[in-house]
Amino acid sequence: MDRSSVVAVLAMLVVSGAVSAQAGPTQQELEDATRSTEWLLPNHDYGGVRFADLKQITPATAPSLRPVCQFQGADLIRSQSNPLVYRGVMYVTTTYSTIALDPVTCRVKWRHDWKAKAKEGNTSVKNRGVALKDGKVIRGTQDGYLIALDAATGAVLWEVQIARPERFEAVGMTPLAFEDLVIVGPNGSEYGVKGWIGAFRLSDGQQVWKFNTIPDDGEPGADTWGGADARLKGGGAIWTTPSLDVAKGLVYVPVGNPAPDFFASLRPGANLFTNTMIVLDARTGALQWHKQGVPHDTHDWDLPVVSPLFTTMIGGAAKNVVTMGGKDGLLRLVDRDTRDQLYEVAVTTRTNVGEAPTEEGTYACPGVLGGMEWSVPALNPRTDVMVAPAVDWCGTFKKDDEPRFIAGQLFMGGSFTYDPIEKSRGWLTAVKASTGEVLWKYHSSRPMLAAVTATAGGVVFTGELTGDFIALDESDGKVLYRFNCGGSITGGVISYAVDGKQYVAVVSGMAAGFWQAQPGSMTLTVFALP
């Protein structure tokens, strides 16, 4: 081929969209994901708004929904994966496998099975999904690896051990891809990790920056622990996806609880940056500011929610805001410019929240399971309606007679006795996003853990621990459609379009034992109108 032909071919590629289906998404596509009718990022877009601009499924048509295909992952571990859809291919995970499939027929295109290379340090085994960028599918593993697969074939492009399973770190969260970086950190607060979040090069997995969520000596926040010993196993793990302010290049990171959870006298002080939203320069990891949800936590009330991040009209002025919430059961809206909290709304029962556990036991709500867990609220920016899922399950917190760290075991410093299962329940709370005014509540017979998705059709999709996939009317919370998927729904529920037709994909399967739910095998079910 001569030079002019090469130029011609390149020009054609540019005109036709330049990249093949599996070479993206590009940075521009990710930044435009807000308007995408596919699902490119864990919570749909960098702001984590979870709004799909699709309106075929409406309160009028939703009762006609039906399952159109299923994929079974044959996995009996926690099924919390959030699928992504890009250019007609869906990417979903099980604990150890990554699967690319057709989002209309559920037929598998490729599957990659990770074989653990290191002894897994903690037993909190799970995977919440992949990041997708520039033809790469990136995910974490339980033995501390970050791996990149070829989006077209599933072949391993690189694998780097970023976390230390011997220190009980595991990588279960969905990483966030931004420019040439993959932002991710390890979970494991309950195993006494010393938390951090880092950025790794998209091209080869090499570390670019790292921020200690539990400070080393001399770092910001180090003086909030009563000494260096407490920080060595201080927790502060990362287990949910950050949100990102693209215009300013700032990443908003949700940081988990301090350890030991209930034996707080070992760590006098505010315990920064546990239960904190930290705001970092996404390109350098430099701390810009932070806001702590529960200082000196004594109840395992992490702060897993730092989205939706959006701009809205409040009092006649445009405000840049971010939602902040956690297992303490409070949904907060924070002004990203003034850093002031604009409002907080209780989305579950809150009782005796200030009572620290004793050896005899103190009763409190929320219980050790929250509150808001790993699924974040969804926002319909056109109607100003935000819908948040929550757990409501109170109980008795007890402090141990002695705190003991046992390698590879839970480092709680106490225990929690749940109220009877009959008293457990869940809520969806819809609020006016700009003011916090509660619009409606949906009551579930069990805690609500599934992802929530809002749509332009005025229908909200989510699932229940009972296994029911539900579609609700955004205007009043009434259930329009219900289908039992056969296993608990504790993970991804997304909506997307292929060839102009709207679909909803739901992951069901196993919940962790402490939820006391119907066991099931990981299953992806796709719904559509006839």
Place this chain on the structure above:
Amino acid sequence: MWFDRHDPMEKRWPVRGFRLAAPGRGPIGPLWFGAGLCLALVTGRTHAGDSASGVYSEPQALRGEALYVQHCVACHGTHLEGSPAAALTGPAFRARWEDGTHTLDDLYYIVRTLMPNTAPGSLSKAEYADVVAYILRVNGYPVGAADLVPKGAIMKPVVLQPH
């Protein structure tokens, strides 16, 4: 400082299988293990110098089994295989507990402080010891003549080892 109490190098007695071996120190634990293995192969039974052939009794393991069925089986499985909770036997259990750094008291501590997950601390200490005895039996630890006494001072020197 509080977590240094469990420095794996601290003084402990290694135990092989069901047998309490003679006192040793962490670094030479494997030697005792090796010696015990040879003697067991030669004599076909446990080391004559041990205080007991095992650290729990058969009746205790049977009581523990009944308690296990009542309180544990829903999460840990009929055969202790785990799912949705952690496995209490097999390679995962051995890798987690029989690495030479965990004592029998560590296992007892986790069981008595965190289990059953829905109601931690709801059994008596003797009942928790019974459940631990059952876990030991399923994992092939030798049976002894006397019950495992639910006291940290007795269980702390016993290091869980491959057997």
